[in-house]
Amino acid sequence: MEGMVSSTPKTPPATSTGLSNLRHDRFMANPPPHSTVAPEITRRSFGALGLAALTMPAAISAASANGVRRADDLFPTDAELVRALIKMRSSTDSSLRFGWLEANRVAYIEGEIFPLLTLLAGSVSRAKDNGDGTFDVTVMEVTYYLDTQSGELLDTLKLPVTGMDVKVPLYRSQPTATRVSVLSRISEISTGDAGVVRKDDTDGDAAFAPKGDVQLDRSVGPVYADGDDVWIETSEYGRVSPANPGDQPVFYKESAIWLGTAKELLDTEVHSAQTKLSYSAASSWRPWMQMGDVKGHTMAHGIGGKCDALDGMPEKWLQLTETYHPEIMTDPGAVLREES
Numbered sequence: 001m002e003g004m005v006s007s008t009p010k011t012p013p014a015t016s017t018g019l020s021n022l023r024h025d026r027f028m029a030n031p032p033p034h035s036t037v038a039p040e041i042t043r044r045s046f047g048a049l050g051l052a053a054l055t056m057p058a059a060i061s062a063a064s065a066n067g068v069r070r071a072d073d074l075f076p077t078d079a080e081l082v083r084a085l086i087k088m089r090s091s092t093d094s095s096l097r098f099g100w101l102e103a104n105r106v107a108y109i110e111g112e113i114f115p116l117l118t119l120l121a122g123s124v125s126r127a128k129d130n131g132d133g134t135f136d137v138t139v140m141e142v143t144y145y146l147d148t149q150s151g152e153l154l155d156t157l158k159l160p161v162t163g164m165d166v167k168v169p170l171y172r173s174q175p176t177a178t179r180v181s182v183l184s185r186i187s188e189i190s191t192g193d194a195g196v197v198r199k200d201d202t203d204g205d206a207a208f209a210p211k212g213d214v215q216l217d218r219s220v221g222p223v224y225a226d227g228d229d230v231w232i233e234t235s236e237y238g239r240v241s242p243a244n245p246g247d248q249p250v251f252y253k254e255s256a257i258w259l260g261t262a263k264e265l266l267d268t269e270v271h272s273a274q275t276k277l278s279y280s281a282a283s284s285w286r287p288w289m290q291m292g293d294v295k296g297h298t299m300a301h302g303i304g305g306k307c308d309a310l311d312g313m314p315e316k317w318l319q320l321t322e323t324y325h326p327e328i329m330t331d332p333g334a335v336l337r338e339e340s
Helices: 049-053 056-066 078-089 315-324 326-330 332-337
Strands: 097-109 112-129 135-146 156-158 165-167 176-180 183-190 212-226 229-242 250-261 276-283 297-307
Touching: 078 112, 078 135, 078 176, 078 212, 078 229, 078 250, 097 276, 112 297, 112 315, 112 332, 135 315, 135 332, 315 326, 326 332
Parallel strands: none
Antiparallel strands: 097 112, 097 297, 112 135, 135 176, 156 165, 183 212, 212 229, 229 250, 250 276, 276 297
């Protein structure tokens, strides 16, 4: 989530070198800074526990006969569910994977909706199998804010109610590892100094969240199936309690639904599954919006996916990244190793 993670300052070049896809917020949930391994609690409610004994073919057959159903029994243990999610989000063999998200963000103020922007996010990730049913996933994310109509990168944005034209930042997170389990909580993590790239200057994380203590709650599940289609939902809630009493607290609530196939997710020989993503989120005003005491928040919804190679990412994201972060285009693996 924007600004609840540490990001690396970069100075954009004056011109593109010409290389011709969610947030952001995030395609993949980024952890807060200074936390390489998140403490986790692993527990899950399965409902009809007797279904856990079903074999793979029987489970798929039941889904086909009954239509969409709760299908937690496809992954009877926490470890199996986490492995399936890693196949969707990244890869279980520690190879690089690339994710993208495109979503429309609106402002919701006293019952009225005001279109704001389109966010285009991309991520580079690598997952490490800890051998205990958990994975440590290192992720770096780069997000661009676009004009919803033209699709061009925003330099300024006129906010509703205040009427202010504000500078629009770019977002780049620092590569950071977090432990993925079925249920986890990260708390009392202080936000650190960092940089956020703008088109004409650099700024700190203060553009996205004030300095303070962060609490993140993450969960995996439930699981649904229909024939060979399998959906896994992930949820994240984060809140920053500012160190400065004069700063506004920041919150972020995200729900992501990952679509894959039982054939790939249950095949032990498959490390990375083809997947599609449905995304929705609600967020408080970010400091860069300068909304002051206006009562309201933002909402976003969009789609995303995963690519085996960088050239499979959305063309617009590739063009902007070539301009503002060319080192990612040159060697994304090296960039990911900078802080992992």
